[in-house]
Amino acid sequence: MRAALAAAGAAAALNLAFSSVSVPRLPARGGVSLAGEGVVAGAALWSLGMRRLGADLGFINLLVYYGTHDEDHDGHEHAAAGGYEDLLPRARRIRALDPYWSYPVLYAAGALAFNLERPDEALALLDEALALRPGDRELLATVAAVGFQKKGDLTAALERLMTAVDGPDAPTMLKNMAAFMNERLGRRETAARLYREILESRDASYHEAAERGLARLR
């Protein structure tokens, strides 16, 4: 009994001493929504100390969700704009698991603002990410791009977007949008450079679009 008490005291003292030591940690509270697909897997991985992996799987789920046709309850497909109502909650769940991972935020914000015409949702997501990383260049540039897109100023939106897509974490989807916008504005060289970068990226789902874009520019 005495040995058990001594060991318990030693363990508690050790934990107390190390709790005051400053170590980078993921925030304890994430405000994870308990609704939707993949939340159980995310919570299970969180409890095993695998929040990064949970965020990875959440992002793969998001890619699969966004890559398939969205249908309403009657089985009718939505048009390109609108639909994918679960995109923002899914992106928020990924952010709750891994708040410092900016790639899914940029991806979801780009899809919401430029493809689904829901810039307010995109800005809300970007603002949440910026609260943790206020100086992040890619996030700030995307906020500006979405803001100008909302105002209908395509040229200014593209300028900001170009800053975002030059970063190391820029999603290929955003590059594809920037290339297409450059093409529309007649900036052929920049568009061609971006299409070539897309062809070299790991995301093969945009390779075909990039090849078509390059063919149009030739």
Place this chain on the structure above:
Amino acid sequence: MNAAMVLAVNTWRQLLRTRFLPVVVLFGGVLVYLGLLLGALAGDVEPRVLLDVGMAVVEVMTCGALAYCAASGVLLEIEQKTLYLILTRPVPRPAFLLGRYAGAVAASATAAAAMTACVASVLLVKGAPAGTDLLLALWGALLKGLVTAAVATLLALVSTSVLSAMTMTGVVWVLGHFVAEIRFLAQHTQSLAAKALLPAVWLLPDFALLNYRDRLHLPGAGLGESLALGALYAVLYSAVCLGLTTALFRRREF
């Protein structure tokens, strides 16, 4: 100390000769390979997914194997009565425990290194060498393994079977990763019962401290943080567990 060393080397050899650890490495290798399927779905972030899946597999397999080896080591020797052969010789009981523990840790570390090499090869083939991230994740997995093995050895002595010892180790493993969340919830709840449980949380190992794999890209993390700090915590916590185990083992009559 010499006896502990001899026992550790023998345990290491014994565990590598049995089929258990090679099967763990093989199974881990297959899981790492299966991670390629997930990576293929991840587009731009394929290297990150491969690293995360691979190192999560390495950690779970290593700590699972260590929990089994540590829990079964003493209990099976008691059941098969081979323990008497060792204790009738001039081998102090603490040396026996320490030797078995160190041997199990060394054997599992060997298996972890083999599985990590497999992850590194996959990443290299994919054109995304992992570099220090992989080593940091391995370091964290090994430190968690040290603590897990010590907890499993302690629980094996207070429980009646390998299965119950492993189950309890699994519960400690999960709670150990949830320490920060439990403290946060206890601080924000109104329930007195929940608040009363808070002191018990201070007894659990804080695995978040050793979770280098999960904070690779956090500001100030990675090679920038003190790696010795985690090692110090793991060694001290393991020493506390093994100290209590030794005290219990000394009193046990065979």
